[in-house]
Amino acid sequence: MIELEHVTRAYGEGPHQVRALDDISATIAEGEFVVVLGPSGSGKTTLLNIIGALDTPTSGTVRVAGQDITTASRGQLFAVRRRTVSFIFQGFNLFPGLTARENVQFAIDACGRKGGASADEVLESVGLTVQARQFPHQLSGGEQQRVAIARALATGNPVLLADEPTGELDFQTGVRILELLQKQSGPGRAVIVVTHNRQIARAADRVIELSSGRISSDGPPQGGKANVADLYW
Amino acid sequence: MGRRRVGRPTLPTSTGRWSAAGLWLRWSWRDLKARWIQVAAIALVIALGTGSYAGLSSVTKWRRASTDDGYARLNMHDLRVELAQGSTVPEGALLEVARELGGGGVVDQAEERLVVPIQVDASTEERAILVPGSIYGVNVSDSGPGVDGLFVDLGRELTDDDVGKPVALLERHFGKYYDLPPTGTLEISGGQRIDYAGQTLTPEYFLVTTDRGGLIAEANFAALFTSLATAQQLTGREGLVNDLVLTVVPGSDRDALKAELTGLLAVRFPAVGATVTTREEDPAFKIIDADIDGDQQIYDIFAVLIFAGAVVAAFNLIARIVESQRREIGVAMVLGVPPARIAIRPLLVAAEIALLGVVFGVGVGVLLGQAMVSVLKDFSPLPAWHTDFQWGVFFTVGAIGFLFPFLATTWPVWRAVRVPPVQAIQSGYRAARGGGLAPLFRWVRVPGNTFAQVPVRNVVRAPRRSFLTSLGIAAAIAALVAFVGLIDSFLATIDRGEREILSANPDRLEVDLDRPYALDSEVVRVIRESPLVDQVEPQLRLGSVALKDGEDFGLQVQVLALDSTVWAPRLTAGAVDREQQGIYLSELAARNLGVRVGDSLTLRHPRLEATGTFSLVETELTVLGLHQHPFRFVAYMDSNQAGLFNLAGTTNLLEVVPVEGPTRDDMKRALFPLPGVVSAQGVSEVSEVIDDLLSEFVVLLRVIEGALLVLALLIAFNSASINMDERAREHATMFAFGVRVRTVLRMAVVENLILGIMATIAGVVAGWLLLRAIIAIRIPSTLPDLEVIPVISPTTLAISVFLGVLAVALAPLLTVRKLRRMDVPATLKVVE
Incomplete structure (x- = not known):
């Protein structure tokens, strides 16, 4: 579903050049729940942005759902974001002027999806039926993140990208969010979560660990996949 | 171990103070540079306010000094x-x-x-x-x-x-x-x-x-x-x-x-x-004197409106800057910096913007003053025009231009430095602001998908910003409506008079004679028998004064057959009665004298004496009717009452209807050489000339209209730009979901459209009220003989709607470059 071949992303030029990603190659298949792990500055968010067609590599090739986004035009990149990937942000980034339901509906309208689950049904799937008409500032942090997840799910896009989705949340809430994300991987959909939290990585099918822009390890979590309920931080 | 002396912290040395001041200045300068487009927009708004006020007030001083000098130099009586x-x-x-x-x-x-x-x-x-x-x-x-x-x-x-x-x-x-x-x-x-x-x-x-x-x-x-x-x-x-x-x-x-x-x-x-x-009673002296003061009053009103726009724009920007510096303010609080010192940076920014605006304003003022005075010199030549740079005016207006926008910014700064530090340093969703009035509007749905809902919600979500932006734009539109409406009203008055005068035989001429002549006199006979003349109506026109309860003013009493087929006035009240001695007044004259149809007044009028000279006598007359002419001094009496002036059977004014064919000039050339003829003029000539002279001002009007257009655009652009800044993360999120730039822009345009409609309605209403107030206050003192009814022409209305709705709505398009160049990943991470 996602193929990265010798992907490099460099900033600056000459002696001041910094390589956020340095010759990364990896493949992520559908159904996988992948955690990209690494300390600050390791390049994990850059990797997420490139997969999400928000950024383009300096060199190398990226294919998402069969489409080479390295050579895609600006318009094609917008189309990839509408129809292939969906984002969940650390700070939720909900639209404050829209209700929970409208935030979800916004994503449906943005991707132009016809048919499929309605906004209310998606909200129900994340347990937010009652809060559907609340505005973001009227919701707790956990509820806001669930709305953000519902918004991403509502697009029906096959790649779900989450950047530090539990970073703003307390432990209990974070666990519930992680559980929710874990459930989303399955046939036709891959979930990629970027985090610096090793505990979260324990719940993944696969952990890609980055260090200074390079993949330092790629495989199942050490000690095997853990149950979300067993996590702590 | 030696004892270490511990003392009170020393006060900063003067070098230290200068160093700290330098830091604040550099820091505030960087804030300015980071938002230089918005800063320039507000500085221009302030410049337009200060410049136009200072420039026009200088013109007032120049006119006053130059006319006074003219009166003194030529020893006016x-x-x-x-x-x-x-x-x-x-x-x-x-x-x-x-x-x-x-x-x-x-x-x-x-x-x-x-x-x-x-x-x-x-x-x-x-x-x-x-x-x-x-x-x-x-x-x-x-x-x-x-x-x-x-x-x-x-x-x-x-x-x-x-x-x-x-x-x-x-x-x-x-x-x-x-x-x-x-x-x-x-x-x-x-x-x-x-x-x-x-x-x-x-x-x-x-x-x-x-x-x-x-x-x-x-x-x-x-x-x-x-x-x-x-x-x-x-x-x-x-x-x-x-x-x-x-x-x-x-x-x-x-x-x-x-x-x-x-x-x-x-x-x-x-x-x-x-x-x-x-x-003081000399007509030219009176009008010029009142006109100079009246114009200054209008400049004062427009200055208030433009400054209101500047204040709103400055307030919005500083509020935005303070909002974006919220965490920095919080960090400073955590470090124990006193609120007064924290406030220095945003206040310095405000001061620098206001100062920049005032400096630009001097340039605008000089240019505008010179442009105005060059039109005035051409329009109203005087022995000498004194156009020295008005230091006092520029200093005073500059101080106002600096202080008002600056003081407006103290409110958001004061609010920002009063929040608890813990709240100031919060980040992420905890720092997110509420939805303003959005919850109240959750049930209000406009047709269309969620893209259609966003603009409405954005307007109500920041009600203060929306209100202030609308207020600023409304102020510019109100100034435009009032300013151009004044010209519209004046022209409409002239048109009204013209319609009345031209209601029958519009090609006719008025032929003035140098004194009253018998109806069978040579001059009347020659004109009547001219092959160029179709009809002649002998009349009298006599200067008189109307008096009633201490009020008095001049009238030109036209004595004519009120059932004439050549032309007769149309009445709005009363009825023609050729047999009763009485007078027909304009509505304004009746209002000023406090009389109605059936009331009486005193007319001081000339009467021909047996010696051949005229004496002035007073006669009590009944008001028989009111006519439509907008000039107060126009009054009519029936020719059956000419005996009142001892002028029965005489005429000093002939209404001449030409035969078909000859032009007005042909008629003038034919009538001019006749002994006793003082003038021959087409009845429409006065209004034609006023139209002609006013057209000289049209260029200047367009310049002022243009300036007001720029002002509204700047306020709208400023607001749109601030909105774009404030919503950068939302826009980045939309881009992350693949929403196109044009869709985001469309939402911004619709949002501004809503603001523009609100502002236009408010601006037109305020402008209309202002126009009425100006006419009610100014015209009676400047042009007491003219009944000016407030009018806003369809063109003015169309320009206002264009300005307020279309131009304001399209202002976000100016931010398209910023949107297209947005660093989406970086913006998504922005923490405010």
């Missing part, structure tokens, strides 16, 4: 005596009366004149220029006249050598309007030719008015100034005078002297009507 129409007295008689004034010693200078209505033919090869005018016989010895002097703008002065010769000076406004050469030859009544040796300015004609209500009447009135002897010869009034102008010693009570002089004249010439007026 303090009192003037005019004998009733057609009356004269022997030369020296009026001076004798003047010498008795105040028991002697009060009069500084006095000069007799002879002022006679004439017809002037200044036709050139290209066009026929045949207008009524007056010939002034004055003292030309010793660079005279000594009172109401002549400033020769082109050509040469008159001297003793010109006494008794057909040489005159032509009034400059007339010469300028028709672009006549500096010297030349004219033909006046009776086919007499007279050379003009130059073109001159004089206080009575700093603004050309006529006793028939002509205002800015240079196209329709020519004054000629010649020696007294020449005027007497040309008009057949040897040894006679009918006018006296005098100046009194400083400190004299002009009104008291006027009353005394009136009494002396009544005793000395009981059979001759004489009117005494003070300088």
Whole structure:
């Protein structure tokens, strides 16, 4: 579903050049729940942005759902974001002027999806039926993140990208969010979560660990996949 | 172990203080640079406010100084005596009366004149220029006249050598309007030719008015100034005078002297009507004086509106800057920096923006002042224009331009430094602001998907910003509506008068005679029998004064057959009654006198005496009806009542309807040479000339309209730009979901469209109310003879709607580059 071949992303030029990603190659298949792990500055968010067609590599090739986004035009990149990937942000980034339901509906309208689950049904799937008409500032942090997840799910896009989705949340809430994300991987959909939290990585099918822009390890979590309920931080 | 001395922290040294000041300055300068487009927009708004106010206020000072200098330099009269129409007295008689004034010693200078209505033919090869005018016989010895002097703008002065010769000076406004050469030859009544040796300015004609209500009447009135002897010869009034102008010693009570002089004249010439007026009652002086003050009042109003826009824009930006610095303010609080010191940085930004605006404003003010004065110099020539840089005006206006926007920014700064530190340093969703009034509007859904809901919610989500933005734009639109509405209203008034005058036989001419003639006299017979003439309606027109309960003002009473088929006034109240003695007033005159149909008033009017002179008598008359003409002084009586003036069976005004074929100029040329004819004018000429002269101002109006358009656009752009900044993360999120730039822009355009509609409605309503207030307050003092009804033309309305709705709605398009160049990943991470 996602193929990265010798992907490099460099900033600056000459002696001041910094390589956020340095010759990364990896493949992520559908159904996988992948955690990209690494300390600050390791390049994990850059990797997420490139997969999400928000950024383009300096060199190398990226294919998402069969489409080479390295050579895609600006318009094609917008189309990839509408129809292939969906984002969940650390700070939720909900639209404050829209209700929970409208935030979800916004994503449906943005991707132009016809048919499929309605906004209310998606909200129900994340347990937010009652809060559907609340505005973001009227919701707790956990509820806001669930709305953000519902918004991403509502697009029906096959790649779900989450950047530090539990970073703003307390432990209990974070666990519930992680559980929710874990459930989303399955046939036709891959979930990629970027985090610096090793505990979260324990719940993944696969952990890609980055260090200074390079993949330092790629495989199942050490000690095997853990149950979300067993996590702590 | 040695003891370490611990003391109180020392105060910063002066070097330290300067260093700290430098840091704040550098930091605030960086804030400015980070938002330089918005800063420039607000600085321009402030510049437009300060510049236009300072520039226009400078023009007021220049006009005042230049006209005062003109009056002083040409020794304008303090009192003037005019004998009733057609009356004269022997030369020296009026001076004798003047010498008795105040028991002697009060009069500084006095000069007799002879002022006679004439017809002037200044036709050139290209066009026929045949207008009524007056010939002034004055003292030309010793660079005279000594009172109401002549400033020769082109050509040469008159001297003793010109006494008794057909040489005159032509009034400059007339010469300028028709672009006549500096010297030349004219033909006046009776086919007499007279050379003009130059073109001159004089206080009575700093603004050309006529006793028939002509205002800015240079196209329709020519004054000629010649020696007294020449005027007497040309008009057949040897040894006679009918006018006296005098100046009194400083400190004299002009009104008291006027009353005394009136009494002396009544005793000395009981059979001759004489009117005494003070300088303040001179029509040109009165209008110019009131106009300068009135214009300044309007500038004050517009300045308030423009400054309101500037204040709103500055407030919005500083509020935004403070919001974006919220965490930095919080960190400073955590570090123990006192709130007053934290406030320095945003306040410095505000001060720098305001200062920048004021500096730009000086440039705008100088440019605008020069542009205005160049139009005024052309429109209203004076002996000298004093256009020194007005330091006081610029300093005062600059201080206002600095202080108001600056003070407006203290509120958001004060609020920002008062929040608890823990709240200030919060990040992420905890720091997210509420939805404003959005929850109240959750049930309000506009047709369409969520993209259609976003603009409405954004408007209500930041109600203060939306309100202030609308207020700023509304202020600019209100200024535009009021300003252009004034012109609309004035033109509509002229049109109203024109419609009334042209309601029948619009091609007819008014032929003025130099005195009343019998209906079977030669001049009337010749005109009636002219092959060019279809119909002739003999009438009378007589200057009179209406009096009622202490209120009095001049009337031009037109005595005509009210059932005439040539033309008759249309009444709005009352009914024509040809048999009853009474008068028909304009609605404004009735209102000013406090009378209605059926009430009575006193008319002070001329009456022909057996001696052949006119005396002024007072008669009680009933108001029989009100007519539609907007000029207060226009009044009508039926020709059956001409006996009141002892003028039954006579005429001094002929309404002439030409046969089909001849042009207006043909008619003028045919009527001009006839003895006794003073003028022949098409009835529509006055309004045509005013239209013509106003067109000279159109360019200036367009400049001011343009400035107001720029102002509204700047406020709208500023607001759109701030909104784009504030919503950058939302836009980045939309981009992350693949929403196109044009869709985001469309939402911003719709949001501004909503603001624009709100602002336009408010602006048009406020402008309309302002226009009504200006007309209600200003017109009665500046143009008391004109009934101006507030009107906003469809064009003005269309421009306002374009300005307020379309231009404001499209302002976000100016931010398209910023959107397209947005670093989406970085923006998604922005923590505010």
